[in-house]
């Protein structure tokens with residue numbers, strides 16, 4: 001997959017430990033193996049995206065295998081729909097799902113996240129892929145470069161996703177459903193509010209081929225309860241009392257409920 005310069009949009013070529021464009025904009029390949037392609041003017045805060053603590057909690061939780069059914073569902077769908085690479089994962093986090101998916105279909109992988117900590121940990125563990133710190137709003141790859149694009153519990157920007165996918169390429173989107181992690185929510189919130197949630201969105205430039213429900217239960221003990229909480233957006237929403245109740249929770253049996261939407265780029 002050819003990468004493009006985030007400043008002038010010309011193709012980047014590797015020169016020693018850097019990526020360089022014809023205009024001589026140069027981006028270092030970090031010691032850990034990722035490249036920072038997020039220009040300062042696109043950074044809305046000093047440390048955009050997930051924090052190191054969130055990334056580490058997610059890694060420890062996912063490595064526990066509790067969400068393996070989601071990885072399995074992605075691989076089954078890729079096989080069923082005969083997906084082919086290159087794979088581009090937007091909002092890749094620490095790389096758990098996309099590396100398993102790309103390996104299963106034997107495809108080249110590029111993972112992209114706005115959080116430098118996320119791609120740093122992804123690059124540290126998964127050496128057989130390329131990792132970019134970049135924004136989904138302006139993906140630094142050439143038009144039509146990807147065969148399979150994934151956004152898993154992350155942002156969806158249909159216009160930009162359409163640009164970077166080749167014609168007939170596939171887009172896998174995983175969204176949490178209304179009843180995702182109800183056990184956790186019952187502990188941290190005094191009252192549960194149910195807003196209507198669209199889990200099979202219409203996306204311009206894409207045809208929805210299938211909406212696959214993924215539902216399974218699991219039991220967590222001790223630190224993994226806190227890890228699950230820390231990797232969700234609830235971390236920033238709960239009251240102190242809610243967070244205290246969770247800290248005292250030693251065992252949690254819960255149900256993950258999400259949807260895998262399979263889209264084809266038209």
Ligand SMILES: C[S@@+](CC[C@H](N)C(=O)[O-])C[C@H]1O[C@@H](n2cnc3c(N)ncnc32)[C@H](O)[C@@H]1O
Nearest residue numbers: 049050091092093113114115135136152153154
């Ligand atoms: C809920 S996490 C999911 C991570 C990973 N896909 C997973 O399921 O393990 C969402 C990720 O999106 C990243 N993110 C948020 N806004 C982004 C943006 N504008 N461009 C790229 N990544 C973004 C965050 O840093 C975070 O790593």
Ligand SMILES: [Zn+2]
Nearest residue numbers: 005008021025
């Ligand atoms: Zn350039």
